[in-house]
Amino acid sequence: MTKYVYDFAEGNKDMKDLLGGKGANLAEMTNMGLAVPPGFTITTEACLRYLKENRFPDGLEEEIERHLRGLEQAMGKRLGDADDPLLVSVRSGAKFSMPGMMDTVLNLGLNEDSLQGLAKQSDGDWRFAYDAYRRFIQMFGKIVMGVPGDAFEEALDRAKERKGPDAKDTDLDAEDLRALIGEFLSIYQEHTGQDFPAEPREQLRLAIEAVFKSWNGKRARDYRRQNKISDDLGTAVNVVAMVFGNRGMDSGTGVAFTRDPATGEKVPYGDYLPNAQGEDVVAGIRNTLHLSELKNLDPTSYEQLLQTMDTLERHYRDMCDVEVTIEKGRLWILQTRVGKRTAFAEWVMAYHMLEEGLIDADTALLRVDANRLEELFKRVVSSSVEAEPIARGLNASPGAATGKVVFSADEAQEWAGRGERVILVRRETTPDDYHGMVASQGILTSAGGTNSHAAVVARGEGIPAVCGADQIKIDLSARAFSANGITVREGEVVTIDGFTGNVFVGELPLEESVLERARSGDPAAREEKIWRAFQRLMAHADERRRLRVRANADTPEQSRNARARGAEGIGLCRTEHMFLGPERVAAVQQMIFAETADEEREALDALLPLQRNDFVQIFQAMDGLPVTVRLLDPPLHEFLPDLTSLSVEVAVAEARGESGPELEEKKRTLRKVRELHEANPMLGLRGVRLGIVKPGLYAMQVRAIVEAACEVKKSGGDPKVEIMIPLVATRAELEQMRQELEPVARDVLERERVELGHLEWGTMIEVPRAAVTAGEIAEVADFFSFGTNDLTQMGFGFSRDDIGKFVGMYEERKLVPANPFVTIDRAGVGRLMRIGCEEGRAANPNLHIGICGEHGGDPASVAFCHEIGLDYVSCSPFRVETARLAAGQAAVGTAESSTK
């Protein structure tokens, strides 16, 4: 027979799955001998059975009754007793703390009879007893039965109005409350169609059912989705003997942290409210006191609290928060848990606790969240500033930014090109805006959520963003937006705060983060604890990790930046960026339009020195470290004008009767664009297919790469070159490409009389077929690099550019495990990787394998890469530290951040 109910004394803190977080910790504290009111926990298993069968599972009712009797005996009181009634609170408690669940019903057990007993036991304090009763009716009605909270609040307001202007709750006397109870019971009856349940056991049953059901409430489900918590956990229910913080000035309630959750410093921190129940703190009816003031109000309890907190922290070896109630000078601990903290504080705390010897270095490493590391490097709005935001949106991508407002991606790119700092303001962004987004300091949208295109790209690129600021109305024709009566025109300066979602007019002073300053060498910043914590824990991560970390860098500047952040090479140097820029695009178009081999060669010859120069600088920046250069990948038409726009242009010119050589030239271009146009360019003529159709292209790139390497080598450098062929689907593609390109490299080396110590040839594994035939391909490859962006696109059949129309719905309805473009889809894409990795290695034991999709900087994905045994991950330069940290955590064990 399944056991569904546990007395606090029967559980412990490791039973969170069954007892929920709250129940497990109450049990733990009970067994530690701390002052926890007696009670019991109904398990998550009971909840799940209830939700499945839509009724209490067999035996549950009897078990509850048995534990209730035990509680009555322990307290020497009886539920509903007219002399000395037991009152209980009923509180939900899932494995993870979760807003949106039914929270707490206090004072359960009251009815007209037990009300008498409560008054008697509180020395005839009828005001207290009535107040407890009206609170109970209110909470039960609202939380358990779904009566609109406003109905009770309005009745309460009317009662206060009757008392006089500015009357407070506390001004209501026993008589007033007695009358209010009558009103509350009518409200209850009116909204539920039933009388308020007088029977305490009936009250309890209804409350427990309400907690069970709240697991599937919309807000709870939304929260779980947002926080990637499984729907299959269920919630536990805690039934606890009531203690009262509202029994006078020698009573009170508070929340305390064992360390400061904002700074991480080891100082007691918290709030206290005398003569109040917990809900009053939450409701913010009166201003709370700083915890330290309790020392004056009740030094004994204060001392006892500090001691309890110390005990808890030693026991949990982590910062805890506790909910306390003092009833007539007696301290009760109602709840504890490992406390939430800021990204900043988690580093400082982990470092301190390590220094204090409370935890070891591995534990300290697991205490910090790799997902939040990036935030610590972002600029913030200077704390000295007091400015009023003109609008507020979602904090979609962390960091503060200031710049001139522009309304289109093209303008953003153009303005930025001439050195302006710009904020791109759009209703929403689309993939067509990408070039403007990455040219901007920050992005502000008036529509779209935290998973909108703008938000996803901004986070991916590390650009601050505020999204869905819906007070902002954009008027494109006027080149202005307005918000709350203020109009901001193109070119005017705004500041956005991606930490808070605030939007300000004008340039607010921004501060570099301490870590960024310290990294740049600022000695003062290097004295700060956060930097010491960062240094210490990153060193441990580096010591522990088995994965190497490279960066995706296309320019010398990015390469230097990446190296400064600890990159151990470049895992992806995209060459398509080298084909952009006015002088290059002309040559690229010439190559595409070439009708003879000579024309094509001429165009390629023009590109060669430009490419070579780029490579020289990159090899220099990465001297001694491997640089993986990917040969040209995107469809050629990406270097050409858009088909529709050009068609319209030509048709309109013709309709207007224009003519002349310029139009003829445009028509020629249009013909070519039409010829190259593809229905699905992602699955068309790109990658190695380009290399096969235009063999001169890859040969030119290889020549440029190897010539650059020779130049660097001759000037004393140590270039390590890895040449990567993209989009390979068959072994023959790679084999034939190598047969064509290796002689090109050899020719250069012979001509230059240089020997390179490290010159390897490999391929992306980014087409599903390549993954499942990796064994064949590995026979002709020195290395693999998983291109998880494309592998995800083709694995799911999701075009990244197009899924905007449904991906929101997909995440909301959990049709995908998580956004597969952010975190590797283990079951599908991950399975393909695993096959590719295992079979590639089996066929070629010398094969080295990495990943260069954007997943390389996502901590959960890094953990997966560690698990399947990759040699390295490669990610954006600004994610290098995140990846190093995540790799260290993966090596140490399951990161806490992923134990949800």
Next chain:
Amino acid sequence: MTKYVYDFAEGNKDMKDLLGGKGANLAEMTNMGLAVPPGFTITTEACLRYLKENRFPDGLEEEIERHLRGLEQAMGKRLGDADDPLLVSVRSGAKFSMPGMMDTVLNLGLNEDSLQGLAKQSDGDWRFAYDAYRRFIQMFGKIVMGVPGDAFEEALDRAKERKGPDAKDTDLDAEDLRALIGEFLSIYQEHTGQDFPAEPREQLRLAIEAVFKSWNGKRARDYRRQNKISDDLGTAVNVVAMVFGNRGMDSGTGVAFTRDPATGEKVPYGDYLPNAQGEDVVAGIRNTLHLSELKNLDPTSYEQLLQTMDTLERHYRDMCDVEVTIEKGRLWILQTRVGKRTAFAEWVMAYHMLEEGLIDADTALLRVDANRLEELFKRVVSSSVEAEPIARGLNASPGAATGKVVFSADEAQEWAGRGERVILVRRETTPDDYHGMVASQGILTSAGGTNSHAAVVARGEGIPAVCGADQIKIDLSARAFSANGITVREGEVVTIDGFTGNVFVGELPLEESVLERARSGDPAAREEKIWRAFQRLMAHADERRRLRVRANADTPEQSRNARARGAEGIGLCRTEHMFLGPERVAAVQQMIFAETADEEREALDALLPLQRNDFVQIFQAMDGLPVTVRLLDPPLHEFLPDLTSLSVEVAVAEARGESGPELEEKKRTLRKVRELHEANPMLGLRGVRLGIVKPGLYAMQVRAIVEAACEVKKSGGDPKVEIMIPLVATRAELEQMRQELEPVARDVLERERVELGHLEWGTMIEVPRAAVTAGEIAEVADFFSFGTNDLTQMGFGFSRDDIGKFVGMYEERKLVPANPFVTIDRAGVGRLMRIGCEEGRAANPNLHIGICGEHGGDPASVAFCHEIGLDYVSCSPFRVETARLAAGQAAVGTAESSTK
């Protein structure tokens, strides 16, 4: 030590890998005691070593020498001997007969010395000896050394001219030939820069090397690619003692078949040429005699030949062809092999041999080529017609067709819509022409090869086509084409013959094939042997096959057609076709444009009865058999106008200053089209994603399907309904869709008070992720159907619409194993299928699994489906018999057609 040379007595017919087809059969016949001239075979292994190392492998030279000496001893003659010289022929012989390889060098061993001996041995017939020598120089020069053949031919022509007008080869006397030899030797010297090799062993070495090298000649490689023969086989070389068919009128040469290769009848069939060497037959210098005339010329040899052929056929249990030479009344067999035959003859022969008891039914089944079955059903140009073609192209898709010429797909569709029979004439076709292609009787293109878009689609759809008829010049502005001086205008009738590639002006009488007539019930046709053969072997295939065969049919007519061909259900009923047609497109657009739920419902309500009526007729046509209906799959924008065209239209109208409600309407449409436009529609909002985004759509379809099934059931039918959700990538998609749609079906059934015996819910497996997570998906599916078109697109990252630009090069360079859209790519896409199948079944033992991609009608793919244990294949109606046959063959064993 590897053995590289085998005497004929050392081999047998099963050693084709090592000895090549010719060598193995020569060995077999030698051991059967047939009159084969002595000789030996150099193995394919020697060839491969030679090609790899670019020299004779160690020991080969010595082995050849040893076998040569053996041959000399056996013949009692010596190579190069001035008294009684041994002459040999050197012939290539790969495992598969292969044009483009170096063929034969006769009379090897001749030089000025042995010439004397040859003359002596031929009783002083100097004319014979000189003729043998000049032939040898000519063949050796041309074939071994690459001297242009014309050079010799011209010298020969000059010699004949000198003899007088109309002089023939035979008019040249010994003296003329002696002089010609001098000329030939000079030609040889001039072109090769060397003297003609006098040393017979040197001649032999060069000839052997030439055979080896010819394996990698361009024509040989092209042939192998075309016929899917591996490049890794190599060729053997046969060295055989010469016998002479040109020793007078008691000598001769011929080719004989044991049965008629065109009709399959058991009659001796072949050609004979008295006083000639084999090459003369090939060169067509004189007209050959029908084999039966040999009976009069040389009854003994004739009788002996008939006996030999009988022996061979009994031995090989198959039709053989033999190459024979009669030297002075003595019959020699120079070669035999299983003979090629027409698609028609292979059925008749297999049937006869089965009836004769020569082979069993399984063997008979394997004797016919499923790939060619379709041809037998095609119409042909009536054999009574003698017409002159105006052009000739490639026979790209079998069958003859006649109709009016149109030059665009839209016209083809429009003309066909009003009942005209049309031939679509284009330079080349593109995917945009599809609708016009399938509306046409036949397709004629002036460019493009047998793998061009037109050819592939035509074969896929069973439409006759002639492609690459490059004499045809199309003048679109004049709406006409011309060929060889004849102009054909739009609307004029032409006839194309997809069997021969011929194009005729005017309507030629066409004949239905015997099989088609027989199937339609024509009693005369049902008496013909081919029909009896077809009936007998198909019955055996049906008895043997384990795979069931369904059809892909979208209309009642296709369903009836499919059932007549033996389809056991519908594996894919696409519903998108039901959304076309003027009345429907309007409702579909209304649904797409709907801005409120009401508007959307209204549009869907309009579509419902139309859909239902379609389904009623399909269920009736397939009464008692399962019908798998796929819910809407393609991107919505496929039902809308093209973005670029509409943009141009609107922009031009605006540039012209037009205005009015019509333009406004267009602009409204354009906005929506732009909004729905996708960068990669193949990976965008389609399939189940549509069902999720527009839930009313699938619900409407399910209602229509189930209502139709109820109607059919009520009128006494037995509809078996399988509802298929396309493009599923995750288990949750299918699960949630079922949760939404099953209640819709239940509601209809309850309302109609009908119970359906068979109502299943399943999914396409067409996204790679679905294949690798099939275990999860199978838990919520009743069936899987592999959508191998999409699985191939996404597995390779090949968009079918776009690969035209490189797929030709890919096939040519063997970058893909075969066209993966025609034959399942076993290693990649096949692997995904295997995983999907195994893991799906493991998770759900009741799961039934089929395939509905176009591969379902490709025999090699059917064999693969059998191998991995699918339950059924589903293919185009006109491929049903092909699939049944292939399934039977797969069950029996490896089909001969796939043993290449």
